[in-house]
Amino acid sequence: MDILNEFENIGDATHIEKKFVISNKQHDQIELDQINKDREILKIVLSHYAIRNNFQFHVKSFCHREYLVACLDKNYSWMMRASRNGQTSQFIIRRLGDTHTCDLELRFKYQRQATATIIADIIKNKYTNIKTKYTVADIIRDMKHDYKVQLKYNKTWRSMEKVQEIVRGSNVSFKVGEDGCFLYVFVALNASMKGWPHCIPVVIIDGTFLKSAHRGTLFVAATQDAGGKIFPLEFTVVNSENDESWDWFLTSSDMLID
Numbered sequence: 001m002d003i004l005n006e007f008e009n010i011g012d013a014t015h016i017e018k019k020f021v022i023s024n025k026q027h028d029q030i031e032l033d034q035i036n037k038d039r040e041i042l043k044i045v046l047s048h049y050a051i052r053n054n055f056q057f058h059v060k061s062f063c064h065r066e067y068l069v070a071c072l073d074k075n076y077s078w079m080m081r082a083s084r085n086g087q088t089s090q091f092i093i094r095r096l097g098d099t100h101t102c103d104l105e106l107r108f109k110y111q112r113q114a115t116a117t118i119i120a121d122i123i124k125n126k127y128t129n130i131k132t133k134y135t136v137a138d139i140i141r142d143m144k145h146d147y148k149v150q151l152k153y154n155k156t157w158r159s160m161e162k163v164q165e166i167v168r169g170s171n172v173s174f175k176v177g178e179d180g181c182f183l184y185v186f187v188a189l190n191a192s193m194k195g196w197p198h199c200i201p202v203v204i205i206d207g208t209f210l211k212s213a214h215r216g217t218l219f220v221a222a223t224q225d226a227g228g229k230i231f232p233l234e235f236t237v238v239n240s241e242n243d244e245s246w247d248w249f250l251t252s253s254d255m256l257i258d
């Protein structure tokens with residue numbers, strides 16, 4: 001290939017775009033010839049796209065070679081067909097109908113593409129600041145305002161739980177006595193759980209009295225990181241130090257540390 005030809009190829013926007021592989025779930029376009037990293041990425045990108053553009057689709061075919069979807073109405077005015085790129089895992093959009101003749105009522109009814117996982121993906125940035133309170137009612141209101149999507153309470157609750165698992169991912173449990181009073185609380189932060197596999201496989205446990213107004217005892221499990229620094233794993237506050245409270249702390253820890 002001579003220099004002039006190569007230059008023309010670089011200047012040809014569609015040529016470059018065809019070679020671009022979509023791997024970002026937040027990618028905001030669905031276009032003919034679009035190359036997606038795999039079928040899963042295409043499915044997520046398409047779900048986001050449908051929510052943003054206020055339509056719903058049926059899956060007609062979803063196998064290892066083909067992904068075929070069509071608009072929810074009977075005319076299939078909008079459809080998309082993607083298939084595998086040779087022996088790679090990539091999926092290329094081969095056909096795309098881009099006009100909708102479907103009923104408005106159908107388009108704004110409960111959005112089937114708005115699954116708990118997809119909503120979780122849309123709202124996750126709201127939870128990066130631990131001080132921000134973003135409730136189920138807030139999610140329902142914002143999804144309706146921003147995407148015209150009407151959500152049911154249960155699904156919204158599940159999506160909120162998913163986000164908290166993704167963003168914070170910490171493990172917290174507590175126990176109350178028969179009289180309903182506080183007995184124990186156990187906390188293992190996400191950062192600790194993620195860090196543990198990279199630490200020295202020795203766990204040190206200890207307990208100390210709490211001198212604040214609420215009293216009780218603090219149990220801590222720690223280890224050492226690769227640099228020899230103390231790395232906290234878990235902590236528990238119990239009413240007092242005894243066999244039962246130690247047992248609860250160690251059983252709770254055991255479920256997380258293998």
Ligand SMILES: [Zn+2]
Pocket residue numbers: 055056071072073077078099100101102
């Ligand atoms: Zn349509």
